Amino acid sequence: MKKMIIKGGNRLAGEVTIGGAKNSTVALIPAAILADTPVQFDTVPDILDVHNLMIILESMNVKSSFTHGVLDVDPTQIIEAELPSKAIKSLRASYYFMGALLGRFHRATVTFPGGDNIGPRPIDQHLKAFMALGATVSEDNGTVHLDAPQGLHGARIFMDMVSVGATINAILAAVRAEGTTVIENAAREPEIIDLATFLNNMGAQIRGAGTDVIRITGVQTMQSMNTHTIIADRIETGTYLSLAAAMGDGVMINNVIPEHIEAYTSKMIDMGVDLQIGIDRIYVPTVHDLKPTIVKTMPYPGFATDLQQPLTPLMSRAAGESRVVDTIYPKRVKHIPELQKMGMDISAQDGSILVRQSQQLRGADVKAAEIRAGASLMIAGLMAEGTTIIHNADHILRGYDRIVWKLNRLNADVAIEDED
Ligand SMILES: CC(=O)N[C@H]1[C@@H](OP(=O)(O)OP(=O)(O)OC[C@H]2O[C@@H](n3ccc(=O)[nH]c3=O)[C@H](O)[C@@H]2O)O[C@H](CO)[C@@H](O)[C@@H]1O
Ligand SMILES: C=C(OP(=O)(O)O)C(=O)O
Numbered sequence: 001m002k003k004m005i006i007k008g009g010n011r012l013a014g015e016v017t018i019g020g021a022k023n024s025t026v027a028l029i030p031a032a033i034l035a036d037t038p039v040q041f042d043t044v045p046d047i048l049d050v051h052n053l054m055i056i057l058e059s060m061n062v063k064s065s066f067t068h069g070v071l072d073v074d075p076t077q078i079i080e081a082e083l084p085s086k087a088i089k090s091l092r093a094s095y096y097f098m099g100a101l102l103g104r105f106h107r108a109t110v111t112f113p114g115g116d117n118i119g120p121r122p123i124d125q126h127l128k129a130f131m132a133l134g135a136t137v138s139e140d141n142g143t144v145h146l147d148a149p150q151g152l153h154g155a156r157i158f159m160d161m162v163s164v165g166a167t168i169n170a171i172l173a174a175v176r177a178e179g180t181t182v183i184e185n186a187a188r189e190p191e192i193i194d195l196a197t198f199l200n201n202m203g204a205q206i207r208g209a210g211t212d213v214i215r216i217t218g219v220q221t222m223q224s225m226n227t228h229t230i231i232a233d234r235i236e237t238g239t240y241l242s243l244a245a246a247m248g249d250g251v252m253i254n255n256v257i258p259e260h261i262e263a264y265t266s267k268m269i270d271m272g273v274d275l276q277i278g279i280d281r282i283y284v285p286t287v288h289d290l291k292p293t294i295v296k297t298m299p300y301p302g303f304a305t306d307l308q309q310p311l312t313p314l315m316s317r318a319a320g321e322s323r324v325v326d327t328i329y330p331k332r333v334k335h336i337p338e339l340q341k342m343g344m345d346i347s348a349q350d351g352s353i354l355v356r357q358s359q360q361l362r363g364a365d366v367k368a369a370e371i372r373a374g375a376s377l378m379i380a381g382l383m384a385e386g387t388t389i390i391h392n393a394d395h396i397l398r399g400y401d402r403i404v405w406k407l408n409r410l411n412a413d414v415a416i417e418d419e420d
Contacts, residue, residue, distance in 0.1 A: 020230030099172030119331030154179030
């Protein structure tokens, strides 16, 4: 495990460039095993999730190499093998190997995924989709076995709730199935469109990604003809927007898709941040006075659950009481006691998180329970007087591309060290 050490109080300025979206990347890499040719991705974020997915690929004899943001994956010599449970447990998205392996081999054995400690995360909708497509599902000791000896066939799948992961897994399983699959009440996240673009460019027939009805006509082969450039990470963007507004004296954020974070930028503008939004970049000027706000997380295009915690430190500067209601992960509150240690006036009450204007934050020894709790501690550490040590910083490294280098280029004083 690593710890992040932040000497707080530096004003931040300069430019930062956003990397490829974690939540696209972690679906695209498993999707690569559906191809009958090598594939290449660029603007791949340098995050732990990518390195762990490469370990999983290796176990199936799928060679991959990653340099300067370009990831090559060669699935042409893929074999069925036992997947390494440590790597599988290290990230949530390892469950995409269920859909991808089912699509490729008509069977899969995958340990239950790990991922962030943000409350219950059932996978019943994923399993329901696999069964609709003709697979049998059995579970023992935390391992899921999927089997479709007669192959997969198209089906109508109505999702009981809007789920990013279940929508992606259904696409991965259906893309080479026989016949047409219709996913209703599908998630509409931009990362789903990114995945469909990648697969369609290889010959898949997926229509409607980005709407709540996705139609997939199965194809027999998929062949990559070009490099797939991953869309910008909207959650990383929101994190830099928050820290730039909290501590910046002029920060330009490059490689942004502003349309993907409108729910977030509109809240910041309501709070009094004078964002200058361009076609693919956003400038955050020095912020003087902030108004409190109310945030309710919703599936896309609503306010992302992954961005409620990164906004919290900024809320603690607003004159009054802000409120967060996380309808997707109501138990996503592990940052609260840690932020309290830093002097923030924050509490959970009746299903809401309340953040009141706080005095100068102070550095403390804190623990990141999960990636976005870690992001909120990191921003609070940049704002605090003195030194903050964030333990379990691996959670932050799971999803933030070259974070130390990017922050220090903005004039922060941040380091990562091994725990003693
Ligand atoms: C790798 C990735 O892309 N992770 C994102 C993805 O996670 P993930 O795909 O796991 O999240 P889902 O969209 O599936 O979850 C949405 C809600 O549906 C529930 N649910 C989901 C599936 C299921 O079978 N049964 C069920 O009850 C979940 O508990 C949750 O309350 O979307 C979340 C919600 O935007 C984000 O926080 C995560 O960053
Ligand atoms: C919850 C998250 O990630 P994961 O689904 O990969 O655990 C996140 O990115 O905020």
